[in-house]
Amino acid sequence: MTSAPTALHAARRRSDLAAAADGTCDVLVVGGGITGAGVALDAASRGLRVTLIEAEDLAFGTSRFSSKLVHGGLRYLATGDVATARESARERHLLMSVIAPHLIRPLGQLLPFAPGVSGRQRGAGAAGMAMGDLLRLQARTSAKTLPGPHPVGTARALRLFPALNPRGLRGGMVTYDGQLSDDAALVVAVARTAAGLGARILTRVRAERLHADGAAATDTLTGERIDIRARTVINATGVWAATLDDGLTLRPSRGTHIVLDAADLGDPAAALTIPLEGSISRYVFALPQRAGRVIVGLTDVDAPGPIPSVAEPTEAEIGFLLETLNRLLAVPVARDRVRGAFAGLRPLVDTGAAETADVSRRHLVRASASGVISVLGGKLTTYRRMAEDAVDLAVRQYGLRAGPSGTATLRLIDDPAPGDVVEGGALSRAAVEHAVRTQGAMTAADVLDRRTRIGLVSDDRARALPAVERIVAETLADLP
Incomplete structure (x- = not known):
């Protein structure tokens, strides 16, 4: 592996861009979200020469609009997708135990046994938690890292989530998952770790056209056209992947969250898990965050048509999330108490399912007729495995001289920003x-x-x- 500074800044960008235009790299990665950053790190961990280009900024697209959970796949168990759940549990273990324990904490999630949660939903939820705990044990995640599920009484449930309606509440079940301090921070940490292994991380460089041995690109800061030569090209542009590979068929799904003040919910100490009415496999979560906020989400709505640079939540989705949350609260949260809302587009592979909620979250890695490799689908928790699979294919297909992936044992850079982000938005x-x-x-x-x-x-x-x-x-x- 090549050792290099991990700092990313405008001066380094200028020198790395000149070097990228002047030589040939082993792997050109297109896309600076979690998948692209993960591919860059995986390739660099094998000793390959790597250049990553991103049209905007790191984590500009879907990666910053997640629920900020590193989860073990409880939802996938509910739909019978055990393989995806097992993969999620293993990757969660690696992230929390080895790769990024400094960015992830255990978060309790309360499924309340309340009048708005049916007996069938309670039973399915408890069974799913037990199965999820088996996957935790199979992944060798210790109870110290991630405690097992357990029942709680009514008083404890109200301490965990004080805004719950106490009328008819009969305690609940608590399980645990991983919560990121910030999803965009994970992307930046992965990219900087790759840079420390010699990868060139180039933002504001837009790919205009991809081919098997490189890309025609534009420096969007200067307008200069650049030809970047590479032995293999990996398209990791998420919902924009089909614009660079016309052999792909995607079905974007919009996931919306709303942002509330934690004080309006009694400053909860755990997340609230709310089954959708009539469903045992779909949920809305109210998730405590830093700086006195709670995010509530998320939706799963078909988003056909042109891909916007930033997706916008609809009023109907905001209303749906509020209505779902308010079913279980003693005092409903009013619309004017919503402090913000955000939406991201999931890059789902079109399988012909009737609803996007039924589309598999498993990832796809494929080589197009042009020789470009595309990686898409999947989810934030399994970014490392997606990246490993993509680079494995590149190594096989193009005969790259590379060792095995080193990312399962590679800790991400730990470089917290000085000064606190305080409530109300002040920054040092x-x-x-x-x-x-x-x-x-x-x-x-x-x-x-x-x-x-x-x-x-x-x-x-x-x-x-x-x-x-x-x-x-x-x-x-x-x-x-």
Whole structure:
């Protein structure tokens, strides 16, 4: 492996871009979300020369709009997809025990035995938790890392989620999953770890056309056209994959979350698991976050048509999430208490299922007629396995001289930003400078929307924007 600095910044981008245009890499990765960053890290861990290009910023697309869970596949067990659940449990184990324990914590999730949860849903939920715990044990995840499920009484359930309606509540079941401090931070950590192994991480470089031995690209900061030569090309652009590989058929699904103040829900200490009416396999979750927020989600709605650069939640989806949550609360949350909403598009492979909720979350790796390898589908928890499969195919198909993947035992960089992100959206100057000097941020939007998550609440974003714009400009001017 090549050792290199892990810091990403504008000056490094300029030198790496010139080097990418002047030589040939082993693997060109297109896409800077969690899958693309994972592919870059996997290839670099094998000693391959890697260049990653991303049209916007790291984690610009779907990767920053997840539920921020590293989960063991309880939903997949409910639909009978044991293989996907087992894979999720194994990857969760690696992430929480080896790869990123500094970015993930165990989160209790309460399934309340309330009047709005049927006996069938209670039984199915408890059975699913027990099966999920078997997968935890098979994955060798210790109870210290992730405790097993257990029943709780009514008083304990109300302490965990104080906003629950106590009338008719008969306790519940608690299980545990992994919760990311931030999904975009995971992407940046993976990309920076890859950079530390010699990968070139180039944001604001848009692929115009892919072919088996490289790509025609544009530096969107200057408008300059660049030809990047590579021995193999891996398309990891998620919902945009079909725009670069016309042999793919995707069925994007929109997943929406709303953002609430934790105080409006009694400052919950655990997540709330809410089965959808009449279903034993679909849920809405209310998930406590940092800075006094709770996110509630998510939806699963067909999203046909052109792919927007940023998906927008619909009022109907916001209303659906509020209605689902309010079924179990003593005091309903009003629409005007919603502090923000966000939506991401899942890059599902079209299987002809009637609803997107029924489409498999298993990933697909394929080589097109042009020789470009595409990887898509899957989910955040299994990004590492997706990346390994994609690079395995590239090594086999193109005879690359490479060792086995090293990512199952490779810990991600641990480099927290100085200064705290405090409630209300204030940021220390040191944290903004750190984002620009080491995390590859080049604009205030990069800082507010993807290095921190202040942008999830528009009022907080507007308050912070002028100062962050000024600090970003000053820091960029100070770089070599």
